Amino acid sequence: MQLLEQTQDGVRLTVSTPEADIRAAAVANDSLILEFETFRDGRGFSLAAILRGQGYQGRLIAAGKVLPDQVRHLRRCGFDAVELAPGADAAPWRRMDQAFSAAYQPASGHDRQVWRQRHAAPTQNAAVALAARLNAQWGEADAEDLLRAVLDPTLGRKAAVISSFGAEAAVLLHLISRVRPDLPVVFLETGQHFFQTLAYRRDLADRLGLTDVRDIAPDAAALSKADPRSDLWRSAPDACCAVRKVQPLAQALAGFDTRITGRKRYQNRQRADLMPFEAIGGVLTVNPLAKWSVQRIEAWLRDHQLPRHPLVEQGYPSIGCWPCTRAVEPDEDARDGRWAGQEKTECGIHARVLIPAC
Amino acid sequence: MKLLTANRLNDGRVIYLGEADTAVEAIDAARILDADAAEAALVLAQSRPAVFVNPYLIEVEGRAPSGRDRLKESIRSVGPSVGHSLAFVARNETA
């Protein structure tokens, strides 16, 4: 929990404000300060929990008469920070924030949740161990052999492919079509694709004979709440990715213990150490093309006469949704056209499993 | 006349303000206060939260609680009128 020693600027509402007004304020502001008039007034906890449950990604600050002993409750209900009273000693706040190693209830934040921990621990450890073993055994192998190995029925994995149907997607999808053309392929129909991407997606799937391509759209109710004017990308691109990509993907992949992606080391700095096999949140993630060079990708596409995404020749080596994708300059990395001018480099679908609110 | 009473922080026992501003357990040792002294005593007790929890003033005639809360204050001064704590006291006295 962040402890703030200065009085914060921004929209400030007391916890006695009606829920509907708090929710309206959240829609209009990417940061809110909720003021507790007395520490016994627990409404602030529910208000924060409701906002987070609705997907609010903005900053929530608790202020007013709160006790250090409430810091964990505040954090777990979704507050990012506490505005301390002037001259307050931060030490008890820090101490109380660490007072418990786990919690029974699901909540915001990264506390170990006991029910998950009880039953997930073996799975998480198993995925980590499996990834290590597969890297050791197949890490240097041919991409197709590597895929066959992980899709071997004796391993018992339930796998799906995630594809953007973007600039280089054809390589992975071609390999999949040679090994298991009926493997589920998940395409995130964010609602903000270039029309060329949608056309390409249909064309490529037909050509490769992929029989189970799944178009995953965001949840309509969640979308209309979070991004009613389709302009969330402007103010809060993380929130936009969250509702259009991360959350729908999490839903679509529930029940799959293995995900196959086309990620490669050369795509950006953050992926420089990518391994063919990883465990992320208990899920085995397979990146068969991790160590391929851009030349090898090009050669494959040429040698197998695979159709290219039409925008590639227009200078888009990496293609996402249209608002957040631009062409790149010759001296830039392939993904530098993604969220250009922002710190954001990843949409988040390959990151830790989504953590739910109270 | 009044007495000042409270519970003691560390063990919760009933205490009264005694001579020299000490906390005493026996009502007989409590300092009898007139109106002015009573207000001062209350302020004093409130300034010592490490000893006096929820201090307040009670009415007495002599050393017997009087007024509306006399029964409650009598029970506070001697302990429960029934039950196993009596047996405990009896056992410990004869031991």
Added chain:
Amino acid sequence: MYRYDEFDAALVRERIAEFSDQVDRRSKGELTEDQFKPLRLMNGVYLQLHAYMARIAVPYGVMNSRQMRQLAHVARTYDKGYGHFTTRTNIQFNWPALQDLPAILSDLAEVEMHAIQTSGNCIRNVTTDVFAGVAADEIEDPRPWCEIIRQWSTIHPEFSFLPRKFKIAIVGAPKDRAAIRTHDVGLQIVRGEDGQTAFRVFVGGGQGRLPHIAQEIASAVPGQSLLAYLTAILRAYNLLGRRDNIHKARIKILVAALGIDAFREEVERQYAILRQEDLRIPDEELARIQAYFTPPPFEALPIISPAYDAARRLNPEFARFTRSNLREHKQAGYGAIIVSLKPIDGVPGDVTADQMEVVADLAARFSFDEVRASYEQNLVLPHVRLEDAHAVWSRLREAGLATANADLATDIIACPGLDYCSLANARSIPVAQALSRQLADADLQEKLGPVRINISGCINACGHHHVGHIGVLGVDRKGEEYYQITVGGSPDEQAALGEIVGRSLPANEVAPAIARALDRYLEVRTDGELFIDTVRRLGADPFHTAIYEPIDAVA
């Protein structure tokens, strides 16, 4: 019964460390008493008339012998050699020092006990039917669900600063042996349309100054959705419950103010917008917890036990005990024994350290190491072979725990009253003692049959007098102790609030008055009619006359 894994154990230990930190900060003045009070209450520590009182949780009333022995150890080491079982099946110690509490809690943690959330404006101990897993009319054992709710509600980040306390009770049978309709939320297990476990949900019950019987808010919430639904109820209450007046802050007031239909709509709105999938009880977790509550390894016994029958024939006192205190068990050849904590002229619900040791021994030897606390403030040995019943009774009798009065007139439920409690207007224990002496005759009690008498020392109604067949409420008339009598209350599935019979009476007139009322009952009842049914049939008038006519005549 449930056993802690390393997560449960870690949480309890961490809680003790947190509380010790808080005690330390209070001692140093870093916390005021006003700030410290809710924190200590959430660790079960009250400040009463004479001392601190520590209320130790007995989750859904279930204990094993090791825990009972540790309670005896705490009573002897840190207290005055006894404890008191409450109507919420917790145990209270009346004399612990604040500085001893970390040690007390640590000793209790060793046997998987704690005092978390036994007080404060948070979710309290979940209570249930003391005959769970015993009674033949049970649809499903409610105790795994009690344990699930216990874990979910423990140190809940959203619901630790509610407008007021929140009490939940669950039953697994149509018969309500846990007074669920007097709770903030009452749950009754039913079968859903798909044959799976579902819950009939009641909301807005409560006693106190403004008693209410709970109303049904949902008829069959699927088990997997229970926590999500409870979250919705708690969330609605947390946001809308009154915070301006502690006497109007319970959920019963909110439900009454909005009306059940509007309240239901609000709960359903909250339910629709919360992330239900996060609160879905994982199947593995439910199965894991249910595994702790499978029946013990019963022997295959015949229904009739010749040894038991012979003992009854030979010993009329034992026979009488079995008529009142031995209850049918669904397993052939077994019975549940009610250990009476209501000796004539005793303090209802109190038990000494020595008595706790006796009960612990009996539980270990004769009841598969299980003993339970009941809503009526007694203990129950749930799984006793009939052939062992006489041996158990003999031992109980030696220890003063074999009064043959379960559910009879001297099985009085009483709060501690003005002898202990700073909220009380009047003493309740001496009234209970006098009444118990008045009605002591065992033959008379059997003749009267089941009569629930409840005594509260003040309007907070911790003795549950509103739902007593006969209720007694202590009131303060200009510094004197007076008592109001009610009749016709009922805590079960025919829940009802008692009706005041007339003006309040001084302490020494209460027992004779109630005796007169019971005599009148004997005169007017039809064959086999229970007291409560006579009241339902005839109303309060005959009892009003019986009580007041003689004393008005003299006046």
